[in-house]
Amino acid sequence: MTRPEDKNPWSRRQWLQFTSAATLGGALGTLSGCGGGVAVGVAGLLPGTGGTGQIAAVFARGFIAGFGSVIVNGIRFDDSAASVQVDGISGSSSALRLGMVIDVQGERGADLTQGTARSIAAWSVAQGIVGSVLPGGVFTVAGITVTTNANTVLDGLDSMAALSAGQRVTVWGLQADASASRWTATRVALAPTMPASSLVSTGLVQVIGDVRYVNGLRLAGTAAQALQAGQLVRVQGNLSSDGSTLQVQQASLQGLTQGPTAPTGEAEIEGVVTAVLSTTRFKLGDVEVDASQATAQPTGAALAVGTRLDVHGVWQSGVLLARSIEIEDQETEYTLELTGYVEQYVNATDFIVRSQRCDASKALLQNGTLADLRTGVRVQLKGSLAGSVLQVTELEFDH
Structure with a gap:
C-alpha cells in the first residue's frame, strides 16, 4: 500500500517517531484521509526499540499486502517457521493469498519494519450466495453488506461488474460499522464448488428469549448455545431451505478482547472506525482505542466512522493505548x-x-x-x- 516512506527517505517508523507534535485532542477533529497516509506519531521511541536491538512481542492484524516475507501493516514478517491456520484449518503459508486479513503473533526488534511470525491465522468473514448487487461495488451475502473499492483483491472476477446475484463467493475484510453487519472487503473470491447450503457469516450475537441470531440468521444446534449477546463471532454451517436458519457446525470468537485473557504487549492493527466515543477514544472494528497519549499533525477533515486506520500501540486492560496512527486513503492505489x-x-x-x-x-x-x-x-x-x-x-x- 502507499505509505509515508514511499515519499520520504526515512523508514515509516522513523517518520512516525520524528513527526512534529500537536495534541491529539485537537487533532482528532482535524485528521484527514487524504494524500495516501497521514501519520499520528508519539514523541519518543516506541516500546521494544530503544536502539538496543531488544526483541519485543507484537500482534498484528491487517490485510496481506505482499509475500516473500508476509507483509502486513508495513511489517515484513518472516513466516518460514510460523504455524498457519486458514479458517481454523492448519496448513502452510502457501495457502495465504493477497488481500486476506490475518492475525499475526510474533516478535520484532529495533527495525520496526521487520518481524518474525510465530503464528498466523486467516479468517474469511463471509461465504455464501450473493443476494443482491448494488451500485458502487456493494453487494450482500450471508446477511451482511459488503463494500469493495479499487484495492479489493478479486479472484475469479475480472472486475466487480462481473459479479451477479446467485454466484457463490468468499469474502475477507474489515468490520465497517458498530453492528458488524457491514464489512469493507479486502479480498473477494468466487467459490463455485461451495455447496449451495454452506454459509459463513460474521457479526454480533443477538439473543431474543432463548434464540440466538447473527446478521438476521436464526442459529440452531449445540454449537450456538454457548454464544452470548454482543459477542463478535464467525458462524459456519448449513442454511435451511427457506434461508432463515443456520444449523451451526462451528462458532469462533473473532473479537480481539473477548477471550478469557486480556491481550498484552505491542499491537499493530488495521481497521475501520466504527464509533467515535470522545475526542480521544474511538472503536477500530471491535477494539476500543485510547488515543490520549498520541501526538499528531493536524490536517483538515474530521475523523469519522468509516475512516480506515493503522494504529500502533500497547494493550492496557483490554484497550489499545495508541502510540501512533496512520490514516489510509482508500482511493489511493496500494502498492x-x-x-x-x-x-x-x-x-x-x-x-x-x-x-x-x-x-x-x-x-x-x-x-x-x-x-x-x-x-x-x-x-x-x-x-x-x-x-x-x-x-x-x-x-x-x-x-
Missing part, C-alpha cells in the same frame, strides 16, 4: 509486492506468481528482460491491482 516463482506462464501479460495473475508488459525490469520470464523463474514484483490482475510496475529477476 503490493510478490516474491516467488512463476507458477504458470502464457506471456508477459498473463502469468501467475503466488496464485496471483500478473501483467508485466509495462514493468521496469532489473537483472533480465521479458524474454527471461517463464515458468520456474524466481521474481520480485511490485505493482497495483487492475481488477483481478496485478499490473506490475517493477520486476526484478532473482537469480
Whole structure:
C-alpha cells in the first residue's frame, strides 16, 4: 500500500517517531484521509526499540499486502517457521493469498519494519450466495453488506461488474460499522464448488428469549448455545431451505478482547472506525482505542466512522493505548509486492506468481528482460491491482 516512506527517505517508523507534535485532542477533529497516509506519531521511541536491538512481542492484524516475507501493516514478517491456520484449518503459508486479513503473533526488534511470525491465522468473514448487487461495488451475502473499492483483491472476477446475484463467493475484510453487519472487503473470491447450503457469516450475537441470531440468521444446534449477546463471532454451517436458519457446525470468537485473557504487549492493527466515543477514544472494528497519549499533525477533515486506520500501540486492560496512527486513503492505489516463482506462464501479460495473475508488459525490469520470464523463474514484483490482475510496475529477476 502507499505509505509515508514511499515519499520520504526515512523508514515509516522513523517518520512516525520524528513527526512534529500537536495534541491529539485537537487533532482528532482535524485528521484527514487524504494524500495516501497521514501519520499520528508519539514523541519518543516506541516500546521494544530503544536502539538496543531488544526483541519485543507484537500482534498484528491487517490485510496481506505482499509475500516473500508476509507483509502486513508495513511489517515484513518472516513466516518460514510460523504455524498457519486458514479458517481454523492448519496448513502452510502457501495457502495465504493477497488481500486476506490475518492475525499475526510474533516478535520484532529495533527495525520496526521487520518481524518474525510465530503464528498466523486467516479468517474469511463471509461465504455464501450473493443476494443482491448494488451500485458502487456493494453487494450482500450471508446477511451482511459488503463494500469493495479499487484495492479489493478479486479472484475469479475480472472486475466487480462481473459479479451477479446467485454466484457463490468468499469474502475477507474489515468490520465497517458498530453492528458488524457491514464489512469493507479486502479480498473477494468466487467459490463455485461451495455447496449451495454452506454459509459463513460474521457479526454480533443477538439473543431474543432463548434464540440466538447473527446478521438476521436464526442459529440452531449445540454449537450456538454457548454464544452470548454482543459477542463478535464467525458462524459456519448449513442454511435451511427457506434461508432463515443456520444449523451451526462451528462458532469462533473473532473479537480481539473477548477471550478469557486480556491481550498484552505491542499491537499493530488495521481497521475501520466504527464509533467515535470522545475526542480521544474511538472503536477500530471491535477494539476500543485510547488515543490520549498520541501526538499528531493536524490536517483538515474530521475523523469519522468509516475512516480506515493503522494504529500502533500497547494493550492496557483490554484497550489499545495508541502510540501512533496512520490514516489510509482508500482511493489511493496500494502498492503490493510478490516474491516467488512463476507458477504458470502464457506471456508477459498473463502469468501467475503466488496464485496471483500478473501483467508485466509495462514493468521496469532489473537483472533480465521479458524474454527471461517463464515458468520456474524466481521474481520480485511490485505493482497495483487492475481488477483481478496485478499490473506490475517493477520486476526484478532473482537469480
